[in-house]
Amino acid sequence: MNNLTRQRNRSRQHNAARLPPQLRALLPPLLFLTFVLVSWQLIEVWINIPKILLPSPLEILAGAFEKRSQLASAAWITSRAALSGFALALLLGTSSALVFSVSQLARRAIYPYMILLQTVPIVAIAPLVIIWFGGGLNSIVAIITIISVFPIATNVTTGLTSVDPGLDDLMTLYGASNWQKLWKLRLPTALPYLISGARVSSGLTIVGAIVGEYMAGYQSQSPGLGYYVFLASTNAQSEILYASIFISTTLGILLFGLVTLVGKTALARWTFEMEQ
Amino acid sequence: MxxxxxxxxxxxxxxxxxxxxxxxxxxxxxxxxxxxxxxxxxxxxxxxxxxxxxxxxxxxxxxxxxxxxxxxxxxxxxxxxPLAFVFQDPTLLPWRTVHDNIRLPLELSDGRQSAQQTAIAEKVQLVGLDEGDMNKFPRMLSGGMKMRVSLARALITNPxxxxxxxxxxxxxxxxxxxxxxxxxxxxxxxxxxxxxxxxxxxxxxxxxxxxxxxxxxxxxxxxxxxxxxxxRQRALRTTLQFAEVNQQISEILFTQSRGDAGK
The missing domain is CATH 3.40.50.300 (P-loop containing nucleotide triphosphate hydrolases)
Structure with missing residues (x-):
């Protein structure tokens, strides 16, 4: 080994040690994923499991590549529905939380049901939603909104009602109106709660989108990933089924990452750190 | 009231x-x-x-x-x-800078913007903070500095x-x-x-x-x-007269608490 190579190696090691901590934290799960994918591929080669039961990673990749334009369009359709439902959930969740924070009667009367409603399985509600809104985008967005509104509503309600009493006294002392208290104290206090609710919801929106499209996507002009899951399972195209699962999972992770990033930026001035 | x-x-x-x-x-x-x-x-x-x-x-x-x-x-x-209240906790809004925390009472009362800037700078100096601390957030301050901000906020309305x-x-x-x-x-x-x-x-x-x-x-x-x-100067605390007054008041407090304990 000449001097130059040695130097290069040393600087490479140096660079690895200097990776940002976030990237360094990503290394072990990425290594594990690679290990699983390689083992999966090797097992397929050795045991030769029928494709319909379990396609190999390379077969899934090949199937996805073949249908790349349809899958890309489906991913876009699903993302659009998920984002619309998410935006609606943010709007509805925050406004209902505002009502709950203002009216104790409304909170006492309705809030318990909101918590109870979270436990009703979305798959059971979906057919009802389809009856009300018909097949297609409206129902899909409604299902996404229903599944993702509760974490936002409950979190923001908690945030708006858990204002530091000392700060509330301070505002009262200086004659703050209810509107000033809301704008200058309650909403900023609730922001971290809103973001933590939105992070939970962001994962749920993709679940809602897939369930919605699975059950109501048949009437859409351009089908989303959920409809591909439905089609692929009835047509026994397991590689497309797997590809759809991977893509929708990735969408979920991306949306979660986006909300986390927006949250971290918005909360940069707050004292506390967000949970993992 | x-x-x-x-x-x-x-x-x-x-x-x-x-x-x-x-x-x-x-x-x-x-x-x-x-x-x-x-x-x-x-x-x-x-x-x-x-x-x-x-x-x-x-x-x-x-x-x-x-x-x-x-x-x-x-x-x-x-x-x-106009009253001002300084609480045991500094009660600063964590999302506001030192400057904006001190400005809060003015915002809530009438929102006159003109004279505020000089008034805030004056109070910051009065309570012993630096001009450079104005843009810091409460989490960046020590306990003593937070209390100084709280004091500056109380004084800003000239209560x-x-x-x-x-x-x-x-x-x-x-x-x-x-x-x-x-x-x-x-x-x-x-x-x-x-x-x-x-x-x-x-x-x-x-x-x-x-x-x-x-x-x-x-x-x-x-x-x-x-x-x-x-x-009054710091040296006052070490004078005999200070100690006597201290004893006089402490005596009243102790007598009271002994009375309570005996109840």
Missing amino acids: TRGRVPENTAKNAIQIQDLGVILTDTVILDSLSLEIPQGQWVAIVGPSGCGKSTLLRTIAGLTPPSKGTITWSQPSSPRP AVLLLDEPFAALDEILRQQLNEDLLRIWTTSRTTTVMVTHNVAEAIFLAERILVMGDHGQLLADVAIPFTYP
Whole structure:
């Protein structure tokens, strides 16, 4: 080994040690994923499991590549529905939380049901939603909104009602109106709660989108990933089924990452750190 | 915050309290307390925990409603003159910078923007903060600095009455003494009517010109005039006379607590 190579190696090691901590934290799960994918591929080669039961990673990749334009369009359709439902959930969740924070009667009367409603399985509600809104985008967005509104509503309600009493006294002392208290104290206090609710919801929106499209996507002009899951399972195209699962999972992770990033930026001035 | 017939506040009293009672969740906190605080006086209230001294301060501030009695002010122009309250915690809004925290009372009252900038800079300097601290967030400040910001915020409205509820209780002794001296320096120039609640008898003697010793349910056990003139220096704390006053007040407090223990 000449001097130059040695130097290069040393600087490479140096660079690895200097990776940002976030990237360094990503290394072990990425290594594990690679290990699983390689083992999966090797097992397929050795045991030769029928494709319909379990396609190999390379077969899934090949199937996805073949249908790349349809899958890309489906991913876009699903993302659009998920984002619309998410935006609606943010709007509805925050406004209902505002009502709950203002009216104790409304909170006492309705809030318990909101918590109870979270436990009703979305798959059971979906057919009802389809009856009300018909097949297609409206129902899909409604299902996404229903599944993702509760974490936002409950979190923001908690945030708006858990204002530091000392700060509330301070505002009262200086004659703050209810509107000033809301704008200058309650909403900023609730922001971290809103973001933590939105992070939970962001994962749920993709679940809602897939369930919605699975059950109501048949009437859409351009089908989303959920409809591909439905089609692929009835047509026994397991590689497309797997590809759809991977893509929708990735969408979920991306949306979660986006909300986390927006949250971290918005909360940069707050004292506390967000949970993992 | 007056109830019933409002008696005339004739003397040069900033605050006149008559027959004040406060009942919170069926517990009598204050029972028939009467008190006069002259304009420009610094009064310290000492007493055992739970005697109602903080409640008295909150009631004066309008944060706790009285169940009976009246509080009258020398300036009956509005419901009450501009007050400022410094709490035991700095109570800073964590999402606001030092500058914006100090500006809060102005924003809430009338939002006059013009004179604010110089007023804020002036108060920042007055409480011993640097101009460079203006854009810092509370989490970047030490406990002592947070308290200074809290003090600057209280002073920004040029209040007629300053209420201090154990403002330095959470600080270490050296920092506490430093802040005491700074506060005293500020007060000596403004002579704002000040009511302070504290557990620390030495602090009360060093700062105030009058000490009220409070027993259960706001019963006034003693009203002690402090015989030291302003300005007061740190060396005052080590004089014999200071120690004597300290002993006199501590004696009243101990007698009271011994009496309680024997009940």
